[in-house]
Amino acid sequence: MFENLSGRLQGVIKNLRGQARLTEQNIADAMREVRMALLEADVALPVVKDFIARVKQRAEGQEVLQSLTPGQAVIKVVHDELTELMGARGEVLDLAAVPPVIILMAGLQGSGKTTTSAKLARLLKAQKKKVLLASADVYRPAAIQQLKTLAQSLEVECFDSNAGQQPADIASATLDFAKRHFYDVVIFDTAGRLGIDEAMMNEIRALHALLKPTETLFVVDAMQGQDAVNTARAFGEALPLTGVVLTKLDGDARGGAALSVRHITGKPIKFIGVSEKVDGLEPFHPERMASRVLGMGDVLSLIEQAQKTVDIDEAKKLADKVKSGKSFDLDDFKMQMQQMRNMGGIGALMDKLPGQMAGMAGKISGDAGDKAIRRIEGIINSMTPLERRKPEVIKATRKRRIADGAGVHVQEVNRMLKQFEEAQKMMKMFSKGGASKLMRAMQGRFPGLR
């Protein structure tokens, strides 16, 4: 995500970094580049103009001119302002009201309200809240059914509404039901609507008045273009929004909508949707996102993700094994591959690495890397336990058998064995010399990178 935006901004930064002195001219040049980069990333024009004006003002101010490294100082200004634009700090849901706490979902058609409702329910359930889902989308066929199905898979209660009812009736019945059954949180899903559709906007205004939600979340598709401004304004004027959820960020969206919506509504982005699976909702961290856009990497999120997905016991077992001097075999190699995949594949990892480091890892696309990983797994799966433990027994005949089993050419088996040998060498170095030596050795030796 944000790839294109960060690519262009990094170019600008590179240029600035080389400047010993900053003149009005080269600041102006850089700002024009930034403007184009933001526009191309679908950031709305009024937002771009405002952003540029602020950066320029600060860049021409004392803090930059007196700096010994003016280029760096400008980058800091851009970073600060970008963070500011996305919301100065991460904000969480306000659940400190008298239960049931109501969360109202609003947004355009197809922005992802229903899916987000379910994801949110899952998140709150994990926090030991008693959650009720309810849908007042009586327009889209089977929308209520969709929420019910999702609720069932999450083992969360879903209020039994149907398309024959009026949304307002559903709202009051839901409220009543939630009170009588002592729910902590009610997530109230609504139909998608256009900001210019008066009748539908009146409907959601009425729903809001009835439900008196603590949180009114505006769900926005990260792929939205310049029109995000108009939509955000329409919803912001109709409803007292409390936050924004940005969905479909796992695509290659440039994410400009994130900046626009936040700027127009003035409301914090509280969550981002990063996968279509029900666990794909993450809290939003503006600073980390700003770093990512500028290509400074999001190592914090990477570490969190590693903690969440990597099997610590397995990893420890491997570390112990390597330390004890035992040989690193193909089963271990496969496990490493799997863990990398569990973290979302090479593409997802590279996304979060700082620009230079990602560049060092090579210019391959994350997809190609993921494919290579899968292929390696396939090849290892076609080996016998003996071969995995003692790769040195693999000679021509065995290679042919393995290649047939995995559906690849013998050359690929050779290549994979070569990669394994290198990994093995690295592991040996690790057991002897520690991490610093390893890092040096790692350059250009990622699996799948040639």
Add this chain to the structure above:
Amino acid sequence: MFNLFKKDKTDPADAPAAITSQETSSPSWTERLKRSLSKTRNQLGNQLAGLFGGGKIDEDVYEELETILLTSDVGVNATQTLLEDIRGRVKRQSLNDTTQLKQALKEAMLDLLQPLQQPLSTSTHQPFIIMLVGVNGAGKTTTIGKLANLFQAEGKSVLIAAGDTFRAAAREQLQAWGERNRVHVVSNQSGDAAAVIFDAVNSARAKNIDIVLADTAGRLPTQLNLMEEIAKVKRVIGKAMPEAPHEILLVLDANTGQNAVMQVMAFDDALKVSGLVLTKLDGTAKGGVIAAIAQARPIPIRYIGLGESIDDLRTFDAAEFVEALLS
């Protein structure tokens, strides 16, 4: 009359009646397109009116024009091309007043979009298999409902294959559309989209059906495994009937920004997309991204969606589109 978009939303049973009454009384589609694009036009039009109000054509005017195009999602590259084109016209035709600039803009835009106007012909094969693909929430399932209605109005028999086996209740959503249109929906409990569509194609051949509409689950182009899966679905359809699918429609949300170009390229690379459908043009979105698409990957735009009711899908007409957008 002004309630066009709200009709037959709540009561499926009323739908057929509503359609027939609309067929007779509905205003010309140009008018509806204009009305749907009115918000777009209001904004774009107001900006343009100011710009085309008369005066000398100078650099400021071009810069203003650039801004307007960029805010319509036309994108940086297509905007540059359009501007160069317009500059050329201004020079050749020695235009000197901004009032004449409007015509130049229209012509430049039309030149870009005209090649995309190639209506879909479904008479080449029987059954004619149409596969719909796109990102999540673009409007695939709704478009299928509308297409079924459109083809039936042409007197063709239609079969729907519920190939979205991933999203909760996608099948039920299609079944509701099927009931409205009185169209049979082929679905099964298994999670395999290819199998469902394969069955549908065979069933259509046996029953002598004219058109099969195959739904698929929404997917983002970055989800490599899902892109591979959809390529497989296409291959499997080809096994049920050689040369099928005869049309692969990529459904695009008009609200999408420059990412739409990425979507077109990614789906085209994976599947060879043969046509586009632009949905949700009844909002404030400008749909200007089709200019960017026309430049990057000129794939015909078969239909545009102007609203939520069942007959709000129209064939794309470049001249009328440009006219409605810029008038």
